[in-house]
Amino acid sequence: MGTLLGIARHARPKAPMEVIDHARVTPETGIAGDFRGAMKGKPYKRQVTLIERGDWDAAMAEVGHSIGWQERRANLLVDGLDLPQTKGVRLRIGADVVLEITRETDPCERMEALADGLRAALTPDWRGGACAMVITGGEIAVGDDIRIEA
Template sequence: MTGRLLGIARHARSRAPMELVERVEVTRDGGIHGDFRGAMRGKPYKRQVTLIERGDWDGAMAAVGHRIGWQERRANLLVDGIDLPRVPGVRLRIGADVVLEITRECDPCERMEALADGLRAALTPDWRGGACAMVVEGGWIALDDAIRIEES
C-alpha cells in the first residue's frame, strides 16, 4: 500500500504557531529541520516526528462539527491513502530517502479542547490522534511524496 504526503508542518518552539512548508530536510539528529521537537532525543524520548492520517483528522472534525486546519493538531506530517501502523517498530519510507520508525501513539493533549469541545475525545480512539516516530534515515521530503510501509 502506498500513500501520499499531503502536508508538512513545524514549529520553532513550544506553543509557537505551526508553519506549513512544501519541502524540508529531515535528519536523525534534528528531525524535521526547524521543528523544536526533533532535537529532543533524551531517553526515553520517542516523539521526534508526528504523523496523522487525513481521514482520521476529517473524522474528528465531523465528530465535533468544526473545520479546523490539520496543522492545529500540531502534527508534523499529514498523510493520505495509507493506514499508519499502530505497532511500535514498524518503519515507513517517505520519498526516496527518509525512513521513520513508529514509536508510539500520539496522545491528544488538553490543547485540543481549546480548539473545539470534544476534540480530545474524538482523537482518542484507535490511534486517531496519530503516531510518533523517530528518524532512522534522513533526507529531503516534499508534498506529494509517496509513503509506504517498509518490508521487514
C-alpha cells in the same frame, strides 16, 4: 502506498505551526526547524508526529468543525495509508527518509481549546496519530509517496 499531503513545524513550544512544502529530515534534528525533533534523550522517540487525513476529517465531523490539520500540531499529514499502530514498524517517505513508529500520539488538553470534544474525538484507535523517530534522513516534499517498509 499513500501520499504525504502536508508538512508542518514549530520553532518552539506553543509557537504557531508553520506549514511548508518541503523539509530536510535528520536523525539529529527531526524535521529541520521543528523544536521537538532535537529534544534531548537518545533515541528521542517523538521526533516526528504523523496523522492520517481521514482520521482528522472524522474527528472534525464528530465535533462539527473545520479546523486546519496543522492545528493538531502534527508534523506530517498522510493520505491513502493506514498508519501502523505497532511500535517498530518503519515507513519510507520519498526516496530516502525512513521513520520508525514509536508510540501513539496522545491528544492533549490543547485540543479542547480548539473545539469542545476534540480531545475525545482523537482518542479512539490512534486517531490522534503516531509518533516516530528518524532512522534515515533526507529530503521530503508534499506529494511524496509514503509506504510501509517490508
